[in-house]
Amino acid sequence: MSTLLEKHIVELLRERNDKAISLLYEHYGDTLLGVANKVVRDEELAQDVLQESFVKIWKKSDSYDASKAKLFTWLFRITRNTAIDKLRSVNTKSDKEIQIDVSDVYNLGVNSTRPEFMDVRENLEKIETKYQIVLDALFFQGMTQQEASDELDIPLGTIKSRLKIGLRELKKIYGPTLLLVLSINLIP
Structure with a gap:
């Protein structure tokens, strides 16, 4: 069952009212930052993930369906998936930065x-x-x-x-x- 706060936030999101993001950050920001930090294990990167998550939440607010998930569950999934994507992106970037031709590590076939x-x-x-x-x-x-x-x-x-x-x-x-x-x- 949704709380009055959740219903209010969802209503503000659907109206594209900026206050929705403020309320989300105030009531869920620390927890979602913790979710991001647990995945990426880097405070600065977790902050980036949180910001990207809020942008996605704002853009996808029309897709939220209270009958399918609680607001927090929806927020959690977006944040967790954003963190996983960020981690993959960072790992891919660092993999590409390795220069095999100058590596002194034995190169297995x-x-x-x-x-x-x-x-x-x-x-x-x-x-x-x-x-x-x-x-x-x-x-x-x-x-x-x-x-x-x-x-x-x-x-x-x-x-x-x-x-x-x-x-x-x-x-x-x-x-x-x-x-x-x-x-x-x-x-x-």
Whole structure:
């Protein structure tokens, strides 16, 4: 159930009244800044995320539907997604700034980091079968999570859980290197 304050803010947003942003900042700003900071782990970047989030909230105010989500949930999602996008953007930018030709780090060939050239398949057999099946479908057969759910007749939520647990089990075998290899080569 929406509070009177939430209803008032939503009404002001729909009217494109500047007071809506002031009220949002006053009542939700600190919490949303905390959400952004938790994702980007940088106070200055989190401030940028908060500002961008408020701009998106202002622009998307017509899309808010109180029957689908509470105001805070909607604000939280916009802020969290903006933070994730900002983090990806910053990481992509820093990746592009690395100059391979002047790097003194040993440059592994592409084939050496592909799972077919590692012993991932062999070590997959060391984890429970239910995790093996999901990881095989997703990584070696190239299925999406939804396709694996349909093909294996397993609920999508279970696919996601088994993926997470299966990767955690493989991480025990390989350490953090496995996740790096999988994220480079397999995870879209």
